[in-house]
Amino acid sequence: MTFKSVAKLTILSMALSALVSCGGLGRGNDANSYGQSGTASDPTNSAVPVQERETTIWDIFRRDNSDVTVKVNxxxxxxxxxxxxxxxxxxxxxxxxxxxxxxxxxxxxxxxxxxxxxxxxxxxxxxxxxxxxxxxxxxxxxxxxxxxxxxxxxxxxxxxxxxxxxx
CATH class of the missing domain: 3.30.530 (Alpha-D-Glucose-1,6-Bisphosphate; Chain A, domain 4)
Structure with missing residues (x-):
């Protein structure tokens, strides 16, 4: 292998690992991840399980703006x-x-x-x-x-x- 092909392979693998690592963001199990509110003693919080959704790099291209509200009169x-x-x-x-x-x-x-x-x-x-x-x-x-x-x-x-x- 030549030096150029090794350099290209190294850069490609670094870029690929950076892209793959973006998919792991927000996978925490704490109570505040994904906008969960309330405590464990809150009956509305325990009655409805929150479905966790894996985030990926492609989420920035979604057009789902259901959580965006205009708060002006x-x-x-x-x-x-x-x-x-x-x-x-x-x-x-x-x-x-x-x-x-x-x-x-x-x-x-x-x-x-x-x-x-x-x-x-x-x-x-x-x-x-x-x-x-x-x-x-x-x-x-x-x-x-x-x-x-x-x-x-x-x-x-x-x-x-x-x-x-x-x-």
Whole structure:
């Protein structure tokens, strides 16, 4: 055998052993593996056996997203986009509840603002909404202005909920 073929064989065997070792991840027998919750004295935990599933490298290609849930209030989310529609959207992430906007000038205003909105909870509640704003100079906007924007978003969210007929 030549040196090149030995080197190729060594690299191939290392890559293969690394790939095979990925299949052994998460095979622990402890109570917290695979998302099990509760204790042994919990009747729901002992009544339903949890089926262990072997993880492999191919799990990253699965499209099974049954455990992914969006935890934001859809009315607050839509109202935030409507109230701040004069600001250009830079990024949105409904899974974490974050809306980041660029600088924009409100109708009839002379100062440019940007905002970051965080919708923290699925409840239609003031605690579910947090708005941070700054002006073009990078300074934070007054608390009364932020409060007025939050109030406008919550009022619009309530209107959307009433219009939807679920109130």
């Amino acid at each position: 859809k009315y607050i989310w839509a109202a935030s986009l409507e109230v701040l529609d004069f600001l250009p959207i830079e990024s949105v992430d409904p899974f974490s509840g974050v809306i980041v906007t660029g600088y924009g000038t409100p109708p009839g205003g002379g100062t440019s603002y940007r905002a970051t909105v965080l919708v923290r909870d699925p409840a239609l509640d003031a605690r579910s909404l947090h708005v941070a704003m700054q002006n073009r100079g990078g300074r934070a906007v007054s608390a009364s202005t932020v409060r007025a924007v939050e109030d406008a978003i919550l009022a619009r969210a309530r209107q959307l909920r009433i219009r939807d007929g679920r109130f």
